[in-house]
Amino acid sequence: MSEPLHVSDLVQYVKRELEGDALLQQVQVVGEVSNFKRHSSGHLYFTLKDEQSRMKAVMFARDASRVKADVRDGMRVVVTARLSVYVSSGEMQLYVERMTEDGVGALYEAFSRLKVDLEERGWFDPEIKKPLPAFPERIGIITSPKGAALHDIATTLRRRYPQAAIVFAPVLVQGADAAPQISRAIQLMNEHAACDVLIIGRGGGSIEELWAFNEMSVVTAVFESRIPIVSAVGHETDFTISDFVADVRAATPTAAAELVTPEADALVRRVQDVQRRLERTYAQLLKSKQEQVTRLATSYGLKSPRVLLGLKQEQLDRAEMSLQKEIQHVVAQNQQQVERLHTRLMRVPVRDRFVQQKATIEQSRRRLEIVRRILQSKQQQVRHVLARLDSVSPTHVLMRGYTYVEQDGQIVRSAKALTASSFDIRFHDGTIRAKREDGE
Known part of the structure; x- marks a missing residue:
């Protein structure tokens, strides 16, 4: 009979045997979590059990940081671990490397693969995101008619922006028929241009319950939508592929409704800003017109209309004299030419004289036509000058209802300049004599 073993020797022997078995160094175990504790160091300590057995397990911080599930007592999980013995207590223990919630491990892997694939395609790029309209007239909602999400969204929309x-x-938001219904609803909204912005979503749930929003048909419909889409699937900690592809991701359905509607204070500020800009524009226009009136009021023509009228009359007289001289000059030239032709005609036979006379008459006719055109041009110039004179004529101004006061034949420009007891008021069709009654 061999010597008895020390306890520690036996434990070490068992430890070596377990660690030498390749099958036990990477084994998958399914069970229920109990006695779960998260140490301040980040290590996870728990017991994995089923109806008949239980085994202690530890997961070090480096591996625990990669666990996506919210581990808690009562959760069924699948772990990938190696089996060994904790020497101090002699207990077998699982050293866990990976852990997923039972039944969703494959879903998490599919989620991760699709996310990486679409990110490489550029479907998540911020540059392709469509902006949300500032003041949408029609807001689309795609969700379950029975869920709380519809109530939360509709209530928020009516409170914040009732005019939309x-x-x-209505669609299913979980189950086998959910993805086809959601993707078709998005397509129909686009085909009929039914809304200016679209909210798709539902309340929170497990990854299986939210999975419809990870299906490729829904993700593609979101990506191809011409209407901006806000994804509001689950709670703040829930993420789906549709969240990444949508133009905006909202933490909750209520938050989505707030994102697509303008804030009341923002509307007030916008109206106030428009009002201020209108007031500035009106003030600038008014100032410009006032300056224009001031320039006209102080212009030379309005200050001294008689002087300006005299200048225009002088210009008209000079133009008329110039026209008369030109006409006289043309007539004299033609007269001299006629006399020369007459002298020459007297020296040639009658037939030749007739031919020459005919040619001369035709030439004279053309010259007279030129003179007629010159005369018409000068007359047009005279009419233009008269029209300009008439527009600045004091009489023209008086015919619009204005009057002016004369004292001793001089225009009175202010009340202080009126010193005589009687004065003349000039209208366009005559003058009346007036007397002061203030005694000054």
Whole structure:
């Protein structure tokens, strides 16, 4: 009979045997979590059990940081671990490397693969995101008619922006038929241009319950939508592929409704800003017109209309004299030419004289036509000058209802300049004599 073993020797022997078995160095175990504790160091300590057995397990911080599930007592999990013995207590223990919630491990892997693939395609790029309209007239909602999400969204929309119309497309949001219904609803909204912005979403749930929003048909419909889409799937900690592809991701359905509607204070500020800009524009226009009136009031023509009228009259007289001289000059030239032709005609035979006379008459006719055109041009110039004179004529101004005061034949420009007891008031069709009654 061999010597008895020390306890520690036996434990070490068992430890070596377990660690030498390749099958036990990477084994998958399914069970229920109990006695779960998260140490300040980040290590996880728990017991994995089923109806008949239990085994202690530890997961070090480096591996625990990669666990996506919210581990808690009562959760069924699948762990990948190696089996060994904790020497101090002699207990077998699982050293866990990976852990997923039972039944969703494959879903998490599919989620991760699709996310990486679409990110490489550029479907998540911020540059392709469509902006949300500032003041949407129609807001689309795609969700379950029975869930709380519809109530939360509709209540928020009516409270914040009641003038917007709500276009609702009822769909299933979980189960085998959910993804086809959601993707078709998005397509129909686009085909009929039914809304200006679209909210798709539902309340929170497990990854299986939210999985419809990870299906490729829904993700593609979101990506191809011409209407801006806000994804509001689950709670703040829930993420789906649709969240990454959508133009905006909202933490909750209520937050989505707030994102697509303008804030009341923002509307007030915008109206106030427009009002201020209108006031500035009106003030600038008014100032410009006032300056224009001031320039006209102080212009030379309005200050001294008689002087200006005299200048225009002088210009008209000079133009008329110049025209008369030109006409006289042309007539004299033609007269001299006629006399020369007459002298020459007297020296040639009658037939030749007739031919020459005919040619001369034709030439004279053309010259007279030129003179007639010159005369018409000068007359047009005279009419233009007269029209300009008439527009600045004091009489023209008086015919619009204005009058002016004369004292001793001089225009009175202010009340202080009126010193005589009687004065003349000039109208366009005559003058009346007036007397002062203030005694000054």
